[in-house]
Amino acid sequence: MTSAPMAVAPAQSRTILRTTESGDFLMSDYLGEHSDGSATGGFQAYLVGQKAEKLRPHYHEVDQFQVVLDGSGRLGRHAIGAGTVHYSDAYTVYGPIFADAPDGLSYFTLRLDPAAGLNYMPESRVKGETRAGEHFTCAIDDAAGATGKLDLLARTRRGAAAFGVALDLGGVLNADALAECVGRGYAVVLSGSVAFGDRTLPSGSLIPFESAVALEGLSGQSDRTNLALVVFATLSEPTQ
Template identity: 40%
Template sequence: MPVLAPGEAAHASRRAIVSNGVHAHLTTFIGANRYVAGTAPPPGPEAVYPMAFLVEQPAGSVVDAHFHEANQFQLVVAGSGTLGTHAVRPIAVHYSNAYSAYGPITAGADGLHYLTLRNGYDRGARYLPAAREELRGVRRRFRAAVADAAPPGAPAAEPMTETLLAGTPDGLGAWRHRLPPGAALQGPDPAGGDGQFWVVTAGALQAADGATLPALSCAFVGPAEPPLAVTAGAAGLEVVVMQYPRGRDHVAGQE
């Protein structure tokens, strides 16, 4: 079954953190992380393990260039800033493979809020240049895209799909869907990749089991699940679907 994470439930986990000298806030949606312990030991890098949390980076702060042990999407949901040399604002999507360095992340005058989404467990950022030796011999991938801002106010009059990251032969891709009230949407086949995150950015998503995910909620669909089928709520729906590439070329034996 997909893992559903309503935003209002996750809000109770919001806490102040300090990372790389930056004072920020973190809200956990799915999985354990280095600030929120799980109920069981974390799995190895070969296992599908969804992690989702919201980072609220304060105005003017800078998170230095770094990398992670797991494949990762980041979705900017509020504020503005830069990621490396790329200007970012809602709705910006960034993808990087495990052991692929990126950054720095610089928050603008109104701060920068982004969801961090992984399909494998990660112990925390490895900052450069101190951790540079860990990057030797690992294949790296980096892609980024920024979607046009959705018009404010009324929901879409008809279903619309915008490609944020064009699909690749190994399944990597990201798309934004805007739906009028009551419209149906079926996602891509999860077997084509290594898991999907769905993030509601406006309106509400109605799942097949009757669950409702309002704005700033997310869901994870594993690669063995059937395609996710949803409908838009009474105010319509805007949802970003992000799919990880097949395989884990950072794990021995899975290149």
């Protein structure tokens, strides 16, 4: 098994402006490149700054999470804002995504395998690729106690899952808390800051992992730090 890439802070990302028929999007690459789906594997993560009012329904060829960092809007019929987590299986249609003016919406797109572009609906229906896969939209509870315990927000039958966790100043993630977070995935620093290894990581940082036990010892460096932990499916087929 290959090791996960290093944690990435916002200052290490690379940002470009993409102007489309829908409007403007700021694309900040954290791991890999958002426009390059040619790699055979590996973590792909980028932050989307959606200034466009609407992004039409579409699907991707890989499983993915989206985690809202800032702003507000709607995903389908769900109101979304900072701390919202969305998951969709590969080839599963979702959207539209609406961003509220004037600030728009900032959200991470997180994948284990790279993909590029969007398959817009309904015109992509002719490809015959869409599936009735699983998806969910959930949100971190800002009022939850800063206990360092993981709060399971949602899980698919194949095992893709989202967790929220809050740490107070000096609070530490331990092995017992991380035991139910099984699989490869990401930790997202939503607010506050954390100490991880020999680094201090601010809000908007990403920590990819091959196993969540790699996060053991991560500690809060603010009065309150909120994190989202997401893990991808461990099963190829859903359990009954």
